[in-house]
Amino acid sequence: MLGFNATAGYAVGVELGVDFIRVLTVNLAGKSISCNELSLEDTSVRNVVTEIVTCIKRESAILPKSKLGIIGVGLGVPGLVDFTSGNILYAPNLGWSDVPIRAYMEAHINLPVFVDNEANAGALAEQLFGVGTTDENAIYFSVGAGIGVGIILNHTIIRGSGGAAGEFGHMIIETRGLRCSCGSRGCLEMYASTRALVAKYAQLTGHTKTVDEIIQDLHVGDPNAREAIDSVGRYLGMGVSNLINGLNPSLVVIGNHLSEARDRLLTIVTEVVDTSALKVPGTIARIELSSLGRNSTAIGAASLALNDYFQGPFPFSHAAEPSRSGYR
């Protein structure tokens, strides 16, 4: 490989969460050089676009001088995305339908913008820089306020016919279960997300704590925090088992906010998989926590811009993301 100057330019990755925006800048080698998060109260499209554009402009202003500057922006969103058009088709947790967010952003910043589902972006980051660099078939569980799944088969992210693949947060695991924001009942994310964790903890103790507080309590041995994590982990383990049976991956990565429960979560999920997944796929699949933590989606989003700039996965490993035509 020819040498190249990793600091000749930068890419910005943005994770749009249900109640936050995380903005992370990487150099051309994908190395993170800055990361900021802001909380989001007004989730109207107009406000979110304004906030993201403001963050990118601020980032651009404080970056070290470079030959290329920012070469592109990637955005990971919690919903169904048409990757080619950059439209958000449906984001139940934001209450959004048919939002041409790439067009909105490109109208404000003179840069190519790439939009993908947040779990797909997380899966891409794990494949390029995390625990999945050698796995041909891998699944990334993004467990935050909702649950999304990024599926990599033959080193390629699977998007489905209409960009809706991987919505396993809405896999029904309880008949007549809790009502979900998608309109259905008993969806996995009602039982295994960070929102489910907060609800379970409140049910056990009669008072409310944040996800970070519950995880902190877990790490210092609080039995209620541990019970809440175990409950959520058991449901997550069921979801993981179902996907292992269906897709036979060599790796399942648990990422995003809930992965900060670390060893306890991993133990519970692994126990459930050991007892419920089919023997052959269950034995093949190793289950790991994300090594990129809460930055997976933002790093993956930035990688979309890098992949396009380099017309493929150069200078990285196996990622086979399509280059979007029209920008090079």
Ligand SMILES: [Zn+2]
């Ligand atoms: Zn649902």
